Amino acid sequence: NAGVTQTPKFQVLKTGQSMTLQCAQDMNHEYMSWYRQDPGMGLRLIHYSVGAGITDQGEVPNGYNVSRSTTEDFPLRLLSAAPSQTSVYFCASRRQGSTSGANVLTFGAGSRLTVL
Amino acid sequence: TQLLEQSPQFLSIQEGENLTVYCNSSSVFSSLQWYRQEPGEGPVLLVTVVTGGEVKKLKRLTFQFGDARKDSSLHITAAQPGDTGLYLCAGVSGGYQKVTFGIGTKLQVIP
Numbered sequence: 001n002a003g004v005t006q007t008p009k010f011q012v013l014k015t016g017q018s019m020t021l022q023c024a025q026d027m028n029h030e031y032m033s034w035y036r037q038d039p040g041m042g043l044r045l046i047h048y049s050v051g052a053g054i055t056d057q058g059e060v061p062n063g064y065n066v067s068r069s070t071t072e073d074f075p076l077r078l079l080s081a082a083p084s085q086t087s088v089y090f091c092a093s094r095r096q097g098s099t100s101g102a103n104v105l106t107f108g109a110g111s112r113l114t115v116l
Numbered sequence: 117t118q119l120l121e122q123s124p125q126f127l128s129i130q131e132g133e134n135l136t137v138y139c140n141s142s143s144v145f146s147s148l149q150w151y152r153q154e155p156g157e158g159p160v161l162l163v164t165v166v167t168g169g170e171v172k173k174l175k176r177l178t179f180q181f182g183d184a185r186k187d188s189s190l191h192i193t194a195a196q197p198g199d200t201g202l203y204l205c206a207g208v209s210g211g212y213q214k215v216t217f218g219i220g221t222k223l224q225v226i227p
Contacts, residue, residue: 004158035217040125042219043159043204050212058214090158096213103147103208105215107158 002026006091006108013081013115021076021111023091029106030096032074036060036087037110043090049074050096081115088112119143120207122218130226132194137221139205140187146208148181148188149215153202162203195225 007022025032033048035058045058049068063085065077074093078085089112092105121140129135139148147166151159163172165181165188172179176199178191192199205218 031212033215040219042122043206043217045214045216048212048214056212059216092158092215103213103215104149104161104164105151105159105206107160109156109158 004091004093004106004108006089006111008111009109010112011114013078013113015082015115017081018077018079019081019113020078021089021091021113023074023076023108024072025074025091025093025106026072027093027106028071029093030071032068032091032093033058033105034064034066034074034076035090035092036085037090038087046076046089078113081113083115086113086115120205120216120218122205122221124221125219126222128224128226129195131197135192135195135223137190137203137205137223138187139189139218141207142186143207143209144185146185146213148185149206149208150179150188150190151204151206151217153204153220159202159204192223195223197225197227199223200225 004025030051034046035043044060047066049055088110091108094105123138149164150162153159163179168183168185170181176193180189202220204220206215
């Protein structure tokens with residue numbers, strides 16, 4: 001199993017450009033999420049989805065859009081990139097359920113984005 | 117927003133020393149997880165604690181969940197250079213079981 005696959009691994013954008021970070025998982029996980037990781041700030045939840053067609057905002061959703069048309073894919077869109085969006089982005093997925101074992105997140109390897 | 121305060125943020129110790137990392141919150145969590153992250157990779161789960169007062173051991177690592185399910189600690193005995201990394205605590209809560217992370221503790225174990 002590939003687990004959670006993120007592309008691209010590195011990206012440099014100019015302010016105002018748009019781009020999409022791709023995330024795909026092959027574990028049939030219902031729950032998928034995007035985090036950004038910044039020094040001194042930890043991992044902060046951007047958006048999450050509990051199934052195809054269902055998305056919701058996390059702690060820092062501004063400037064980002066998501067959609068979930070399939071169980072496998074959860075792309076993160078930056079419509080007009082800003083320098084404040086320079087960060088490392090992680091996609092994570094898990095089964096959705098009430099047991100503690102269902103809440104274990106499997107992370108991708110991350111996408112490092114620099115906005116100039 | 118449910119905050120998880122993690123301390124210390126940085127820790128540099130000699131091989132063989134013991135250390136404890138703390139994770140505190142004013143909120144109650146249904147469970148608390150500890151992850152470890154290596155440079156250039158995503159976090160990987162070490163353990164989940166669910167019951168207040170629960171203690172779990174993973175070789176030289178001991179994890180404890182507070183009685184009120186608001187705090188947790190990670191104790192490493194006789195640290196090894198291979199323990200070097202970023203340790204993250206994460207609280208699980210809410211109807212959708214959202215996972216909220218602490219800032220992390222960057223541990224360096226010097227040979």
